[in-house]
Amino acid sequence: MAIANESHQEEKNMHEHHGAGRYWLIWGVLLVLTVVTVVTGRMHLPSFGLLLALVIATVKGTLVALYFMHLSEHRGANRIVFGVSIVFVVLMLAIPMADLGTRFRGANPPGSQYSDLQPPDIGTGAQRGRFGGGLRPHQTKDTPETPEPGHH
Amino acid sequence: MQSSAHTADGTANVPRLAEHFASLEVQNHAARLGMWLFLATEILLFAGLFVCYGCYRFLFPEAWAAGSRSLDLTMGTVNTIVLITSSLTAALAVHYAKEGKNKMVGVMFALTLVMALGFLVIKYFEYAHKFHIGTLPGRYYFYEGMQMPGITLYFTVYFCSTALHALHVVIGMTVLAVAMVRAFKKKDFGPNNYTMVELGSMYWHLVDLVWIFLFPMLYLV
Missing domain, CATH: 1.20.5 (Single alpha-helices involved in coiled-coils or other helix-helix interfaces)
Known part of the structure; x- marks a missing residue:
């Protein structure tokens, strides 16, 4: 009896069974790449540091998807x-x-790299935050009210 | 809930076939495809945070450099290694499930859970330090050591992405714990019945995958 969703797709998927050694190998490669990305990351490479880190992360992610998640057999x-x-x-x-x-340059937030405007008072000091730092109310008791940002 | 047809010898465990599937293979294929679709939505969920990261980094590169240097790289690196190793044990669990070695499946998932717990403990210490010195998102930021425009945005992105990731760690731990108990108690995983192990493991690999990207983005560059 033919059923609508009958397919032989799955015969090609996941049926090869291989040893556990491959997983250990991938694990080793992932650890090596982690060390590489940490070492190169600590050098604070000026321009291509981010690119290099993302390339390494993409290689690691591809290994995980292909072998740990078995995408290579799908x-x-x-x-x-x-x-x-x-x-x-x-x-x-x-x-x-x-x-x-x-x-347009003026459309970027003030204080950002691509803006000519002065940053507003972002109020991040322990005594200054809009909520006096929020989590330390006891410290702000004796200080005067913080002015609203943009009022100066 | 999938129930298994226990046969006399107890080795040929086969999950129940739903009526609307032509065969067990088709049913497994549907389950796996459904899992991939779900993982695709998860990837796009995290990608939203990556977009925030990219835009604000573009606008505030100095704050991003200062923020990432203020994180504890040692803890981050240890956590990366812990998570990659837990991904290995999750993959090995699928390997043993296909061979019907239920005890090993349980042991591998138990190891994964221990490492997941370790990851969360390290994360807790990192969070506790930030709450202490005041490198917190938005209006709650009160750290005097770094004062520059955009620095609060860095920590907003940091906390949103790591907290969402930690939530996924907890969900993944729950899924793997269920599979672990089943491997130890029902002992019915085998060459024809390992979908639950495989899909649970795939979720765990996704958690690892996300961290592989979050780690260099937040800690290194």
Whole structure:
């Protein structure tokens, strides 16, 4: 009897069974990459530090997805779902960044790198915060009211 | 709840096949595809926070550099290693489930849970230190040592992303604990019945995957 959702898709998925050694190998590679990213991160490389860290993280993430999550043994729909979600993540990152990078300079928040305006009083001192630091009310008892930001 | 058809010899445990599936293979495929779809939504959930990170970092690079240097890199690195190792034991649990070694499945998940707990304990100490010195989000920030525009935003992003991640750690621990109890008590995982172990393990790998990105973003650059 033919049933609508009958398929032989799964015969190709997850049926190969291999030794546990592969997982230990991936684990070792992940640890090495972690050490590499920490060492290079501590150097505070000027321009390509972020790029390098993200490339290493992407390699690690790919190893986890392919071997720990068995994506390397999957075909079809599972791969498409994962791939498409990554494409959407990239789009979601790229479009707001492109917006910020091309804005009229005055539209950026005051105090930011791409603004000529002075930062407002962000009120972050122990005695000064809008709520006197919020978590330390006892310290603000004797100090005068903090002026609202932007009133000076 | 999947119930298993116990056969006489007790080795060929097979989960119940729902009527609308042509075969067990199709049912497993549907379960796995559903899990991937769910994980895709999880990835996009975290991506929203990554966008916040990217935009504010672009606007306040100095605050981002100062903020990331104020974090405890040793604790962050130890936590990364702990989480990667817990991902290994979760992967090994699936490996043993396919071979029907239920005791090993339970042991592997128990190790994963111990490391997950360790991760949360280290995270607690990091949080406690921040609450103490006052590097907190938004209006609650009161640390005198770093005063610059955008610094409170760094800690908003830090707390939102690590707290959401920690919530996922707790959920993952719950899922793995259920699978662990089943491996120890019902002992019915085997070559035809390991979907629960596999999908629980996939969730745990996602938690690891997210941390692999959060760690360099927050602690290193």
